[in-house]
Amino acid sequence: MSLSHDELAELLSRAILRNYRDIFGSVFISSVSMDFPKPDFIYVPYKMGRINIKEIERYLGQTTLTGEHLPLPVSFEVKTPYVYKHEYITGIGQAISYNSLFPLSYLVIPNSNMEGFEVSEFVANIVNTNNLNMGIFTYRMENPEEIELIKEASVVRTQAKRIKESVKGIRRSYSYWRETTPEEVFEALRISKELETAQESNILNHILKRLWDEVLSVRFPRTTRVSSFLLNYKLFLIQNALLDANGRLTIIGRHTLALGERFGKESETFKEVITYILLKYGGHYVLLSKIYEEQRQMDEKQLSSWDIWADEIVRRLTEQDYYVSKDDFRIDLPRMLFAYERYFCSIAERNFVKGRGISINYPKIVTILDKGSKLFSTIEATLSF
Numbered sequence: 001m002s003l004s005h006d007e008l009a010e011l012l013s014r015a016i017l018r019n020y021r022d023i024f025g026s027v028f029i030s031s032v033s034m035d036f037p038k039p040d041f042i043y044v045p046y047k048m049g050r051i052n053i054k055e056i057e058r059y060l061g062q063t064t065l066t067g068e069h070l071p072l073p074v075s076f077e078v079k080t081p082y083v084y085k086h087e088y089i090t091g092i093g094q095a096i097s098y099n100s101l102f103p104l105s106y107l108v109i110p111n112s113n114m115e116g117f118e119v120s121e122f123v124a125n126i127v128n129t130n131n132l133n134m135g136i137f138t139y140r141m142e143n144p145e146e147i148e149l150i151k152e153a154s155v156v157r158t159q160a161k162r163i164k165e166s167v168k169g170i171r172r173s174y175s176y177w178r179e180t181t182p183e184e185v186f187e188a189l190r191i192s193k194e195l196e197t198a199q200e201s202n203i204l205n206h207i208l209k210r211l212w213d214e215v216l217s218v219r220f221p222r223t224t225r226v227s228s229f230l231l232n233y234k235l236f237l238i239q240n241a242l243l244d245a246n247g248r249l250t251i252i253g254r255h256t257l258a259l260g261e262r263f264g265k266e267s268e269t270f271k272e273v274i275t276y277i278l279l280k281y282g283g284h285y286v287l288l289s290k291i292y293e294e295q296r297q298m299d300e301k302q303l304s305s306w307d308i309w310a311d312e313i314v315r316r317l318t319e320q321d322y323y324v325s326k327d328d329f330r331i332d333l334p335r336m337l338f339a340y341e342r343y344f345c346s347i348a349e350r351n352f353v354k355g356r357g358i359s360i361n362y363p364k365i366v367t368i369l370d371k372g373s374k375l376f377s378t379i380e381a382t383l384s385f
Helices: 005-019 053-060 085-098 119-129 160-167 182-195 204-219 226-239 251-263 268-280 284-296 306-318 336-342 362-375
Strands: 027-030 041-045 074-078 104-110 135-139 147-151 348-353 357-360
Touching: 005 027, 005 041, 005 074, 005 135, 005 147, 005 284, 074 085, 085 104, 085 119, 104 119, 119 135, 119 147, 182 204, 182 226, 182 251, 182 268, 204 226, 251 268, 268 284, 268 362, 284 306, 284 357, 284 362, 336 348
Parallel strands: 074 104, 104 135
Antiparallel strands: 027 041, 041 074, 135 147, 348 357
């Protein structure tokens, strides 16, 4: 197996759902979170947005997902075969920590690692001996799609309101974008750092207010929808793992700010840094990869117009339990294609090309991922992939 951690997580997210749909029900796969540290992927129930707090409380009274499908979000932590024993112990702690936000959490591990160490037996013994709520999936190192449920997760009775908030802003399988520019990301991170000594635990609203007063009001002087604009920025900053739910800098956000101070917030290098964050932590590399592969398989009719192409993309990716919003790829408004071209290093072009679909600049994406991995190498070494 020669998959990277992120490629492995994407493969396993689909394999688990394909083989255990009876347990998880009607969900879509997302690579973003509304807090940090973030799981490798999440299963988000399609009807989560419509369920009320009292219903969540009722579902929390059950112990597992078996039986009636519980419309509750589920978090997953993935470990590769190419790490040592201590990394699987770390994985147990990570999976447990996700239960502070998600009522169900799973650790996904190989049956054995590169040294021949029996990982699944080792982890299962710790989890069962300590009666931990987390569940375990194991896969074969030689063929990760051979996945097996070793232990089903038990529901952790966290606050129903917190569960609702954990996925409230997740309506896609990738991070949300409206308006946000790399320079404005820098300013938000700068403000967060300036406020980090505040006694209040939650400084997010203070950050957003200052961001509006000092930066955004100049760009959008005629707007009457300030709260909508600020929600756009909140989702971008949190879903791309730059701030946690309280507005505090994550380790990724702090390093991003340092790079902005080093290279300049208006520099091409900083623009590449934010594009790297979007691709890796916001899930847009997976999104663009999926679109690229699917449109290669489309026929002439499916590539005859943007509307037909967009409907076909949504249909095909939905079949993969991956939720994409057609509205994000409109070509008549500043949406993702506009942002990819203008703000995120031209990794894709804004225009739809009849007979081809959208133009994705893979050489540029590979270059940015390579540069980003070098700039973030010391930080990512501490994130326990």
